[in-house]
Every structure is written in C-alpha cells, then in structure tokens.
Amino acid sequence: MAFPVDRPRRLRKNETMRRLVRETTLSASDFILPLFVCEGEGINKPIGSMPDVSQMSVDVLVEECKEVEALGIPAVILFGIPAFKDAMGSEAYNEDGIVQKGIRAIKKECKKLLVMTDVCMCEYTEHGHCGILKGEDVDNDETVKHLALTALTHVKAGADIVAPSDMMDGRVDAIREILDDHGFDDIPIMSYSVKYCSAFYGPFREAAESTPQFGDRKTYQMDPANRREGLKEAEQDIVEGADIIMVKPALPYLDLISDLKQNFDRPVAAYHVSGEYSMIMAADKMGWLDGHKAMMESLVCIKRAGADIIFTYYAKQAAKALKEV
Ligand code: PBG
Ligand code: ZN
Numbered sequence: 474m475a476f477p478v479d480r481p482r483r484l485r486k487n488e489t490m491r492r493l494v495r496e497t498t499l500s501a502s503d504f505i506l507p508l509f510v511c512e513g514e515g516i517n518k519p520i521g522s523m524p525d526v527s528q529m530s531v532d533v534l535v536e537e538c539k540e541v542e543a544l545g546i547p548a549v550i551l552f553g554i555p556a557f558k559d560a561m562g563s564e565a566y567n568e569d570g571i572v573q574k575g576i577r578a579i580k581k582e583c584k585k586l587l588v589m590t591d592v593c594m595c596e597y598t599e600h601g602h603c604g605i606l607k608g609e610d611v612d613n614d615e616t617v618k619h620l621a622l623t624a625l626t627h628v629k630a631g632a633d634i635v636a637p638s639d640m641m642d643g644r645v646d647a648i649r650e651i652l653d654d655h656g657f658d659d660i661p662i663m664s665y666s667v668k669y670c671s672a673f674y675g676p677f678r679e680a681a682e683s684t685p686q687f688g689d690r691k692t693y694q695m696d697p698a699n700r701r702e703g704l705k706e707a708e709q710d711i712v713e714g715a716d717i718i719m720v721k722p723a724l725p726y727l728d729l730i731s732d733l734k735q736n737f738d739r740p741v742a743a744y745h746v747s748g749e750y751s752m753i754m755a756a757d758k759m760g761w762l763d764g765h766k767a768m769m770e771s772l773v774c775i776k777r778a779g780a781d782i783i784f785t786y787y788a789k790q791a792a793k794a795l796k797e798v
Pocket of ligand 2: 594
C-alpha cells in the first residue's frame, strides 16, 4: 500500500513501540570474549592499539573469566603469548604451554564458562607465519599435523571447543580425526572458515605479538575480493566436520555472513576483529563519534546479517549495557 495510507513512522513512535517490532536483539549469550594470556604473575599489560584490552598472566586471566561468567557471557577464546618462539612453533603443542596452563586454571574456577582456543601457529613461530615454512611459504600438510597436535593438547587440558584460524587446507579433517582417535568425539570444532587476508588484524598482531617477519598471509588467507570462494571454504569445512563456521572480519563482510546463514545448516559466527574495535575506540577518544553507540550498532548489525555468535572485544561492556535496559 502507498502513502498516505502506509506510514512506516507509526511503528517508530516511541521506544516501546520500536521494541515491539524490533527484528533483532542482542543478548550476552551472543558473545565470545577474546583473551590474551602470557607467562608471569600479576601481569595485566595494556595493548597500546586496543583500549581496555590487555595481556594477562594466568592468575589475572582467571579473575577476568570469573567476571565474564558472572555477566552471562557463555565463552572466551584464548590466544597465547608463549615463553619462547622457534621455527616449529613448538610451544603451541607443549602440554604445559601457556594456553594449556590457562585452560586448566580457568576450568578449575569457572564451571559454566566455555573455554575455546584459537588453534594456529603464528604466535609461536619465530617468523610469525601461521605454520611451518618450506622455503618462503607455509608447508600445508606439515602444518596441518602440528595444528592437530596443538588442538589435542588444548582438549586434553580441558578446552570445550577448538577453533582453527590458520586457513590451511584439510585442517578441520585432521583435527576431527585426532580428537576422535583420542576419545574426544564430543568436542566441537568451530572453524574460521571464511577468513580474509585483512589489514583489520593490525592491532591484534600487537596484542598477540604475531606480526609476520617477512611477506604477508596472502597464500593462505582469502582474497577480500572473493565472495563465492567463501561458500566453497565453508562447504569444505562442513564436509570435514566443522560444527560452527565463522566469517572474519565482520562488518566489511556482512554479505558472507548472510550467505553462510542462508546456505548452510550450521551456527554462523562472526569475528568483529581488532581493527574494527580499535577504529571505533579511537574515534570515540577523538570525540568524533559516540563509541558505545557505534559499537552496539555494529554488533546488532552483525547479528541482523545472520551471525548467531559474535566474537567481540567489547563483550563485557555490551553485556553490562544490555543488563541495564
Ligand atoms: C591467528 C589469528 C589472527 C586473528 C585471530 N586469530 C590474526 C591473523 O590471522 O593474522 C585476528 C583477530 C583480530 O584481529 O582481532 N591466525
Ligand atoms: Zn595464525
């Protein structure tokens, strides 16, 4: 029907009316908070390019997780800053590595919180690439073996979900196989299926100390210009056994979030990455926009596009704000 009979503004009259017809709502249950764990004690070291985000030693991490759990946020994802790095990234699959220690400590104190782990090698290799090198490039199949080992040590330490972020071919299959072989057939895999080679990861690489020492990640992470390839990546991961599929970054790739939601019968996650977070925080600091409003708008739009789960560094602040309304 056309104007003047149809007046869409009728349903925007006041907040109660808007609430009644709202199509998408956020809740604390939607969020996963990324955390960076480092060696030492009593350490809470701020990340310069990520306001309100820091590297935490295990003791501080556990206190943080208690707060996260109390806010009703279902899960955290851990990234490790290891004691040392080498060519093989051996601290990634050390049973007493930093992430493995962090998992054990959190699981002891937080009975309801899900601990998810990022499975990759870039924080652990001295060259900062996401796998083991052959010449100047990452050796896919050799890397996949070590990723599977890494995932197994995480699960043995008590991880509830493992999340490979490396973008090697066949890694979901290898992780599913090693977990099943060790009796962990009940542990889900959340695959970073549609992960682009993005400049928006910049601040994260300061937080995780994982900047590649040469070259870039273009031979393994996806080309931002490609859409149909995202469907192929997701499909392949599902065939290999992925229980949850992810798109990363989030806002520049809402079309992919929508594609995955429409095409596959799996929960879809989206990662609102470090650069997306820091841009808003920086603009807020400059007084150029209202950071809180911009963040809440970003999160609801990511959900509207089709995300069932959102990784966000703003999880605690968002959960607190949602409690107040
Ligand atoms: C590790 C990894 C990265 C992110 C998540 N896991 C960095 C990268 O791939 O370079 C990015 C997260 C963020 O920017 O917030 N492979
Ligand atoms: Zn990596």
